[in-house]
Amino acid sequence: MTEPVLLWLRQDLRLHDQPALLAAARSGPVIPVYVLDDESAGDWRIGGAQRWYLHHALEALAASLEAMGSRLILRRGDAVTVLRALLEETGAAAIHAIRHYEPWWRSAEAALSDALYLHDGNHLARIEDLTTGAGTPFRVYSSFWKALSQRMPPDAPLPAPNTLAAPAKWPGSDVLADWGLLPKRDWAKAFDAAWTAGEAAARNAVDAFAGQVAAYDTDRNLPSVEGSSRLSPHLHFGEVSPRQVWHALSGLGEGVQTFRKELAWRDFTDGVVTALPDYGDRNGRPKFDSLWRDGADAQRDLKAWQTGRTGYPIVDAGMRQLWTIGWMHNRVRMITASFLIKHLLLDWRWGERWFWDCLVDADYGNNSVNWQWVAGTGVDANMFGRIMAPLTQSEKFDAGGYIRHWVPELGGLSDAVIHDPEAGGCRPRGYPVKIIGHREARERALAAAARMR
DNA sequence: TTTTGAGTTGTTCGA
DNA sequence: GTCGAACAACTCAAA
Numbered sequence: 001m002t003e004p005v006l007l008w009l010r011q012d013l014r015l016h017d018q019p020a021l022l023a024a025a026r027s028g029p030v031i032p033v034y035v036l037d038d039e040s041a042g043d044w045r046i047g048g049a050q051r052w053y054l055h056h057a058l059e060a061l062a063a064s065l066e067a068m069g070s071r072l073i074l075r076r077g078d079a080v081t082v083l084r085a086l087l088e089e090t091g092a093a094a095i096h097a098i099r100h101y102e103p104w105w106r107s108a109e110a111a112l113s114d115a116l117y118l119h120d121g122n123h124l125a126r127i128e129d130l131t132t133g134a135g136t137p138f139r140v141y142s143s144f145w146k147a148l149s150q151r152m153p154p155d156a157p158l159p160a161p162n163t164l165a166a167p168a169k170w171p172g173s174d175v176l177a178d179w180g181l182l183p184k185r186d187w188a189k190a191f192d193a194a195w196t197a198g199e200a201a202a203r204n205a206v207d208a209f210a211g212q213v214a215a216y217d218t219d220r221n222l223p224s225v226e227g228s229s230r231l232s233p234h235l236h237f238g239e240v241s242p243r244q245v246w247h248a249l250s251g252l253g254e255g256v257q258t259f260r261k262e263l264a265w266r267d268f269t270d271g272v273v274t275a276l277p278d279y280g281d282r283n284g285r286p287k288f289d290s291l292w293r294d295g296a297d298a299q300r301d302l303k304a305w306q307t308g309r310t311g312y313p314i315v316d317a318g319m320r321q322l323w324t325i326g327w328m329h330n331r332v333r334m335i336t337a338s339f340l341i342k343h344l345l346l347d348w349r350w351g352e353r354w355f356w357d358c359l360v361d362a363d364y365g366n367n368s369v370n371w372q373w374v375a376g377t378g379v380d381a382n383m384f385g386r387i388m389a390p391l392t393q394s395e396k397f398d399a400g401g402y403i404r405h406w407v408p409e410l411g412g413l414s415d416a417v418i419h420d421p422e423a424g425g426c427r428p429r430g431y432p433v434k435i436i437g438h439r440e441a442r443e444r445a446l447a448a449a450a451r452m453r
Numbered sequence: 454t455t456t457t458g459a460g461t462t463g464t465t466c467g468a
Numbered sequence: 469g470t471c472g473a474a475c476a477a478c479t480c481a482a483a
Contacts, residue, residue: 132481140480141461221462261461285478334462373461385476386463393463442464457483465475 002028004090004167008083008097009034009072010105012122012238013061014199017157019119024096025161031090031171032065032072034058036179037079041104044280044364047357048183049326050236052191055181057237060198062176070164074174080111087115090171098122098238101270102364103277123267124242125151127274130267137275139379144268145261152260153250154243187326194325195233195360202239205231206248216255223317223329224401229259232361233327235266242266269365272379280352280368284378291452292347301344304435305336306354308407311434313418314394315339317406324406326360331397337374338388343441345448348375384449387442394419407431 007024009032015021024030038045046054062072075082083095095112098121109116120126130147131137138144182188196204209229212219219227234240242263249256273279283289293301304310308319318332328336333355340351352371356362372378376386394403400415409431410418417424422434436444 133483134481136481138481140459142459143481145461265461331462380460380480381478382462383477388462389464455483458481460478460480463475466473468471468473 003093004029004031006030006083006086006090006092006095007032008079008095008116009061010097010100010238011236012098012100012241013057014202014239014241015061015064015068015160016199017121017241017244018098018160019121019158020096020098020117021164022158022161023117023119025164027094027096029165029167030070031086031092031167032070033083033086034061034072034074035079035082036074036076036174037082037108038076039078040080040108041102044102044104044356047359047362048185049187049191049358049360050362051181052183052187052326053195053197053233053237053360055176055179056195056197057239058176060200060239064199065164068161068164069166071166071170071173073171074176074179076174076179079108083112083115086171090167090169101127101274103273106274106277121241122238123270124148124154124246124264125267127267127271130271137271138268139272139275141265141268141380144271145264148264148267152246154246157241157244157247190324191326191360194327197233197237197239199239202231202234205229205234206240206245210249210252213249213255213259214253216259220258221331221397223314223332223397223399228330229262230327232363236361236363266363266366269363269369272369273365276379279372279378280364281349284372284381287452288375288377288384291345291448293345294347298344298346301435302340302346302350304432305340305344305346305351309432309435310339311422311432312339312390313403313407313410313421314390314399317399317403320406321402322355322358326358328359329402331393332399332402333370334374335388335390335393337371339390341375342384342387342445343390343436343438345441345445348372348377385446387445389438391420391423391438 005024005027007021007030065072095116097118099118125148219225308316310316315336318328318336322328337351340346341348348371352367355367373382376382376384400418403418404411409428413421417426421428
């Protein structure tokens with residue numbers, strides 16, 4: 001009997017197009033392992049919403065593996081320590097895993113390098129292959145896309161293995177329910193209705209989106225329309241790979257190119273955080289370090305933003321959607337983020353942390369890069385002085401239906417007044433007045449930025 | 454090294 | 469109400 005190998009699963013919870021799984025299967029008996037690691041990542045350990053998702057994703061993956069006569073071994077602790085112990089315990093010859101680019105995973109991979117075989121599978125291309133003429137990583141998306149395009153399409157997705165040999169003896173496993181991943185807050189019901197985790201569900205989501213992608217160009221910007229892909233949690237947990245998505249959408253019309261450009265952002269942002277590992281914690285441009293408000297008033301404003309009580313309907317709708325289903329429409333993410341940073345003049349990291357805890361799709365690269373982009377503090381940044389006008393955006397992208405759905409106090413208002421009830425002379429019961437006026441907020445932010453310069 | 458052109462997602466103002 | 473121009477401004481990528 002040959003020695004078994006460990007298959008270390010992280011954000012790649014699938015059986016199809018899983019090169020680490022295929023390589024492991026070819027080498028002999030396979031012990032699939034998921035390690036719940038709340039230590040390596042420090043403050044970036046997975047947040048509450050993702051724990052809910054992870055619970056269901058692991059449940060689905062374990063069922064698929066069991067259908068193949070295999071198992072999913074669950075362990076908890078620092079990943080390097082746990083895997084070293086498992087190598088010892090099982091006599092496994094090696095670990096196979098898909099490469100990930102979060103800084104804590106890169107450290108763990110380096111620490112295990114003598115036993116670890118890394119495979120590329122969660123990106124459209126190898127990050128290190130995409131560099132500028134000078135050999136440095138891209139900091140500007142459009143240039144990155146140009147370089148990536150030349151390497152597209154990605155290779156065809158790989159099949160799932162037919163069989164998976166079991167080891168002579170299975171190591172012990174934690175019981176998933178004992179991990180306490182399901183939240184104490186009363187989230188579960190709305191989450192259940194919004195998301196189905198698992199590889200099969202991910203495939204269904206891709207199929208459903210394939211039917212809509214032709215209209216993606218216009219519909220993705222309309223919060224009231226289901227025009228975005230809703231694939232982000234599936235992609236984050238690797239229930240589907242980006243190249244599977246790329247190929248599944250081939251030849252489906254104009255919107256495909258636009259969507260693929262969005263898909264490529266995952267690759268781009270992982271390149272940025274590979275070059276700048278603390279990008280989630282540190283301003284890309286240090287001069288912004290002292291721009292933000294602090295103190296009790298700032299905390300009160302943060303709370304109003306988090307709970308969707310700013311008096312700006314589009315902002316409040318977004319924040320309540322986030323809290324309720326662990327996800328927010330992309331355009332509204334921009335509007336709410338810009339509002340926190342510029343209208344409330346609060347540190348973007350406060351918002352980033354909130355998103356990290358609340359989003360089922362929170363990705364270290366995407367979250368950091370996009371917050372810094374909106375804030376204007378980063379590489380490839382928007383200018384700070386470009387302040388989104390929430391009321392204009394709400395009207396322009398026709399968010400009336402979206403607001404009525406997520407802000408029940410405004411459910412009875414017509415499109416004519418819903419974007420700005422105050423200006424329309426409406427004072428709906430229980431809905432707060434604006435926390436700050438748009439013009440006033442804009443002038444305050446611009447003045448603060450001018451002082452900084 | 455220097456220069457040049459261009460940059461995910463806008464807003465406001467005034468004609 | 470609609471439209472185009474002005475806005476403000478810094479860094480990156482490539483020639």
